[in-house]
Amino acid sequence: MILKPARFFVWCFLLLPAGIAVQDAFAATLPKSTQEMLKKLKLEPAILSDTDRELQVPNSWIDGAKKEGKLRFFSTLDPPQADVLLQPFRERYPFIAVEYSRASHEDRAVRTLVAYKNKRIVTDVLTGLGGSFFMYKEIGALEDMRDIPNMKNNPEGTKDPEGLWAGMHLRYWCMAYNTKLVKREDLPKRWEEVLTNPIWRKGNLALGNRPQLWALVLWKVRGEKWLKDFLTKLFTEVKPQLRREGMNAMLELTAAGEFHGNVPAAEYRVYQKTLDGAPVSYTCPEPVPAAVSEMGILKGAPNINAARLFVNWFLSKEGQIAQYVSDYAPPVHKDLRRKEFLPFADQILGKETGFRDPAIELEIQPKLLEFWDGLWLKSGGRRRGR
């Protein structure tokens, strides 16, 4: 049947209120905190229309989680951010008391493993294993998560084929700069320009001791020779300040003017700093080093069912939107790779991008670290502590 234009508009006029009513009714089924998040982001509730399906899990997981009643979770979020993230989860699963702990990379990656080897499981879910995954894999410390339904939402390359980790959000590890000290025209469009522009010399550039976050991807995209040449010139000609602080501390120092810019810096952290009014911004030379932050469940975790429910929820659209609202980290969910979920999108989208994956982590990382350490120590930097 073909509708005439007049009839079509009449039908639309009649169905619109019904559609709105259905949408409102659906929105009302969402947790209140989720509704507020959608309002904040000016998103239609329809974006979460398949949430019920996404959150369907075996009943035994729910029953098990009810018995456990608890979930321990280590991550990098500030506690107020974690509160924002966890609010919808708490509303959906009120029988699970979430014990969140902010933990530095060393606490998460190394100390948790030391405790694990000492037969102590200090957390159920842990995140951001970046660079330390191989140690966990080696001793079989991670649970296989392939039975978690929402693992399928993660595109290939953002989850472990063996199910030992799942990407929780994206990170673009580029460069932060002080807007009072650096003009836009001085920003490097390609990494090579960092070597040639004199503005980055005389200690104006700070380098963090985490090459696996960015240089590893450049090795993958441009090759070994290119990267080694680039790094050699960077250390010997540009002579950046070699800093021992964490990436967030370096950003704080860039904002304060200790240096003009720092490498690496993640887009979401810089964005948070701009919201405080700090004179910092973010730029991404090509190729853009991208990575996913990993999330895993410790094998033998006492709250395994609660952990499964949590990871499944986190990888759902609702969880992914909640984590974006909490700290502006771009979602990894295949349906949420959109401009409005990406701070400094103009610096990232449309550029040549390389992704870090565990394969290069296992193969290239040891070679990279060996080469990097040589340059770092020769230039007066502090040993990473191998």
Add this chain to the structure above:
Amino acid sequence: MGALSRLHLWHHGVFLLVLSFVLLPLSFLILGSFSTAHLPTDFSLSTMGWVNYLKVYSDPGTYEVFTNTVIYVTGSVALGITLALSLAWLVERTNMPGKIWVYAGVPMTLAVPGMLQAMAWVLLLSPRIGFLNKILKDLFGPAAPVIDIYTLGGMIFLEGLRLVPTAFLMLVPLMRSMDPALEEAAAVSGARPFSTTRKVTLRLLAPGLVAVMVYQGMTALEVFEIPGILGLPAGIYVFSTKIYAIVRSATFMPVYGQANALAMVYLLIAVVTTYLYTRMISRAERYTVITGKGYRPRPLDLGRWRYPALGIVFLFLFFSIIMPFLVFLYASFLPYLQSPSVAALKGMTLKNYRLLAQYGEVGTALTNTVIMVAVTATATTLLSFFVSLVVVRSKFWGRKLLDQLAFVPHAIPGIVMGIAFFWVFLKLDFLPIYGTIWAISIGFTVNFLSYGTRSMNAAILQVHKELEEAAYVSGARPWRTLWRIFFPLMLPAFVGVWIWVVLHAVRIAGMPLILYEGPKNQVLAILIWNMWDEGYVGAVAAVGTLLMIILLLLTVVVRFAGFRRHAAEGAGA
């Protein structure tokens, strides 16, 4: 022989306890230095070898670390002792006005943790963003000289300041109890006042001074926080930070055996210094300067230098307490780090304090700290008392060894002791201690035992044996004698040791950094260290401000109580 000394069983018990607390971790430290396994849990005889020694001692960097450490310790002690000696001399031997401020103010500097002091000075003298350096640049242009705190000189300056209060407290009694007859004789013979000070006073003080220097040298050698905050960012290592750098890894499983191999240097130093210190103390009577005569030293008239001298004292107090506090107070209200300006003042916020209130970890760290500190202080006080009772009062065969065992941990840095206990707790995993605050508490108790026993030895010596014997003759049981005689008489010593331990346990980060497992057993010092490391400068400033206020109040209460006690004793006399 007193009643207490008849209980040989508990003598052996105390001896065995201290022996195991000190020697067990040190044995593991030595054993671990030969282990090529990454973790103590993987240790086995088949993983033993010399690899760690070869790796560590064939590294030219190790010798640079050695040189840095020697310069750092020597410089800090020289500066600290010079300042402390000057202050003690000014208050005890001159007519400088306002002495009460020095007596009250200098010990109060103990309340400012070295870690916070170093952080405050970073905010002041970081080469590019330090508030003072920025002011210098504003005044004299971009070519103005920059004062860089991230240097060996900066570390020496700050550690020197930090050593002053303890050295001052040790030197004041020396100055006070010295018979002025020789000085007066020099004056009568026509010597000028400063010449008398140099040629007579200082020489009379020399033996005591050397003992104080050795003690302070060991303290500087042990300190981790100041070289950690100022040296690590600039790649300047001393032994304690080098060991920390080896075990601190964000990517790889650390090779603990290498840290152990490097720590052997400390063990050697500990053995040598303990031997020297014990020898020095045992020969102290040769240099007796207190006589039975009643005397009152004649204060040196400073003339027109009276007020400038007071000014210098205030400058020290300003640098040590007021300035760090003001810097932290200011930074705690900033949304992000920026130099003082009208815009910065306008943008001030309570965000950092709110963040602390929302940080669940702050609450956990606070609770852990209170429990850990209270348990450590109580355990140290009690154990020190019983050790000293054996050492001073008994004829127990091993009492001298016991005294030396109790002293050894002072010469071993907390971070090394931490690694030693790390091996013990992980290897003896049937003890459910690793990863709890009890691990930190045990480590600290052993570390503070040397101070506790020095204080208790002196205090027990002041209680005459007659009292104990009278109680015994009257039929009192040993424990009743302890409770009714020793406890009331030694209460000031108990309180003194307890509070000293509280003030130190709350501020030291080195050992807890090794023994903590994660957010659940972290204490305030670790929280501050980690927050600083991760760039939460505002939050560190907020927690630092609050901590300084609490510790300053605690110190004021102690000083007030002390003054009241002295006043009451004075009135009684």
